[in-house]
Amino acid sequence: MSETKVYNNYFFDEPVFDLHDGGYVPLEKVDMPDHPLNIPAALKPDKVEGNDVYYTITAQEGETQILPGAKTKTWGYNASLLGQTIVLKQGVHYHVHLVNKLPEVTTFHWHGLNVTGPIVDGGPHAPVYPGGSRDIDFTLDQPAQTDWIHPHPCPNTARQVWNGLAAAVVVTDDEEAKLPFPRNYGVDDIPIILQDRSYHDNQLDYKKDYDIDGTLGKYALVNGTINGVFDVTTQRVRLRILNGSDRREWRLHFDDDHGFTQIASDGGTLPEPVRLTKLMLTCAERAEVILDFGDKKPGDVVTLMSDDMPIMKFKIGQYVPDDVKLPEHLTTIDAPEVTPGLPVTRTVMSGMDDQVRLDGKLFDMQRIDRRQKIGDTVLWDVVNTNDMDGGMIHPFHMHGCQFLVISRNGKEPYPNEHGWKDTVGVNAGETVRIAVQFTKFGVYMYHCHILEHEDTGMMAQIEAYDPNHEHKYHLLSMDEMNHPKNK
Numbered sequence: 407m408s409e410t411k412v413y414n415n416y417f418f419d420e421p422v423f424d425l426h427d428g429g430y431v432p433l434e435k436v437d438m439p440d441h442p443l444n445i446p447a448a449l450k451p452d453k454v455e456g457n458d459v460y461y462t463i464t465a466q467e468g469e470t471q472i473l474p475g476a477k478t479k480t481w482g483y484n485a486s487l488l489g490q491t492i493v494l495k496q497g498v499h500y501h502v503h504l505v506n507k508l509p510e511v512t513t514f515h516w517h518g519l520n521v522t523g524p525i526v527d528g529g530p531h532a533p534v535y536p537g538g539s540r541d542i543d544f545t546l547d548q549p550a551q552t553d554w555i556h557p558h559p560c561p562n563t564a565r566q567v568w569n570g571l572a573a574a575v576v577v578t579d580d581e582e583a584k585l586p587f588p589r590n591y592g593v594d595d596i597p598i599i600l601q602d603r604s605y606h607d608n609q610l611d612y613k614k615d616y617d618i619d620g621t622l623g624k625y626a627l628v629n630g631t632i633n634g635v636f637d638v639t640t641q642r643v644r645l646r647i648l649n650g651s652d653r654r655e656w657r658l659h660f661d662d663d664h665g666f667t668q669i670a671s672d673g674g675t676l677p678e679p680v681r682l683t684k685l686m687l688t689c690a691e692r693a694e695v696i697l698d699f700g701d702k703k704p705g706d707v708v709t710l711m712s713d714d715m716p717i718m719k720f721k722i723g724q725y726v727p728d729d730v731k732l733p734e735h736l737t738t739i740d741a742p743e744v745t746p747g748l749p750v751t752r753t754v755m756s757g758m759d760d761q762v763r764l765d766g767k768l769f770d771m772q773r774i775d776r777r778q779k780i781g782d783t784v785l786w787d788v789v790n791t792n793d794m795d796g797g798m799i800h801p802f803h804m805h806g807c808q809f810l811v812i813s814r815n816g817k818e819p820y821p822n823e824h825g826w827k828d829t830v831g832v833n834a835g836e837t838v839r840i841a842v843q844f845t846k847f848g849v850y851m852y853h854c855h856i857l858e859h860e861d862t863g864m865m866a867q868i869e870a871y872d873p874n875h876e877h878k879y880h881l882l883s884m885d886e887m888n889h890p891k892n893k
């Protein structure tokens with residue numbers, strides 16, 4: 407076997423990461439006993455008719471035992487907190503009944519799914535009012551990956567996510583199914599939803615903890631569990647890690663520097679496995695990794711850390727030895743040719759606090775900021791100007807497509823950025839070049855995924871258009887979205 411490179415450091419510039427604004431909240435250790443890690447149930451379809459599968463997703467209020475004592479009032483999808491995991495398969499036609507049992511308007515955004523905008527995509531133009539519902543349908547036509555669903559109502563996305571709305575979406579396909587990856591959901595294939603929260607008398611108080619540069623919490627939660635423990639019953643475990651935080655970047659590693667292998671990024675399988683001991687995820691990014699506990703024996707405990715804080719444990723039990731080796735080539739990325747003759751699109755994230763802007767502007771739901779022809783592949787330079795207080799990392803997210811990272815300040819992308827992505831962390835002072843292609847016409851958001859930046863207005867809209875089929879879109883105003891005229 408050839409010598410395999412192991413990456414032992416974060417790809418992001420740590421000094422830049424440490425340039426926090428005054429409101430930075432470090433994680434604290436929680437003095438409470440370990441708990442079994444919550445593994446969200448897989449959502450059951452309402453019915454299956456041939457290639458048509460029907461789901462109901464209900465945004466609801468509930469109560470969750472998070473801390474000792476009083477339960478915490480939380481929100482979730484088909485659950486009291488976070489949500490049941492939605493499993494989708496490439497090629498299947500889905501009919502989804504979206505129900506809002508919350509006391510306020512929300513939307514259901516499919517982060518990472520290549521579905522039409524602005525309605526099916528579930529951005530702010532697709533409100534579901536309290537007591538109301540909306541029906542959408544789409545054919546899932548993208549490869550296996552880990553996505554998620556979360557609310558997107560301007561300007562309340564951050565608070566609604568803080569209250570608990572976020573669920574993993576697992577996409578499967580026949581190609582990925584042939585790869586020797588663990589895929590027994592809940593046993594050796596588990597979501598790891600990373601969030602941070604603070605509590606006041608066991609309750610959330612978003613206003614109290616609010617920070618305009620991104621709200622942070624003192625306690626680390628994995629799948630809504632503080633001090634979670636996962637009982638390992640197989641040699642290899644696949645983690646579908648999602649940064650579901652409003653603001654926090656997670657810098658992950660194990661207490662014993664245990665190595666792991668990243669096999670997928672936001673948009674699915676990486677061309678080659680990437681061996682790491684440290685992984686940083688900015689808001690909304692996903693990484694699928696395989697942990698091999700072949701060097702451990704029953705009773706051993708391995709702790710997942712972020713910085714110097716333990717966030718969950720893996721308790722090794724009896725497992726059947728497994729000598730599966732990952733191939734050095736996992737998949738071939740068919741990178742589209744950049745369409746000749748088109749200028750590079752430049753988009754600029756600037757400012758901090760209430761000065762955050764995208765291309766110098768604040769979000770306007772009724773303004774189309776750019777247009778791009780479907781099928782064209784266009785280079786975008788995503789710039790973080792680093793113009794205030796040393797700046798901060800802005801995670802740049804696009805709806806309606808998966809893109810490829812071409813370069814960072816003209817240099818190679820990070821080793822784990824060679825697959826499809828929909829969110830990319832852009833360091834302060836950096837320009838990240840990406841190749842963007844839309845395949846479905848529609849109106850899509852692109853924005854900073856620090857949720858409070860998004861809510862403040864660091865967001866814009868692009869129309870992906872088909873010159874042979876001009877479409878008119880009714881774009882709601884923010885006022886209309888929040889206050890329906892006929893409701």
Ligand SMILES: [Cu+2]
Binds near residue numbers: 800
């Ligand atoms: Cu930002």
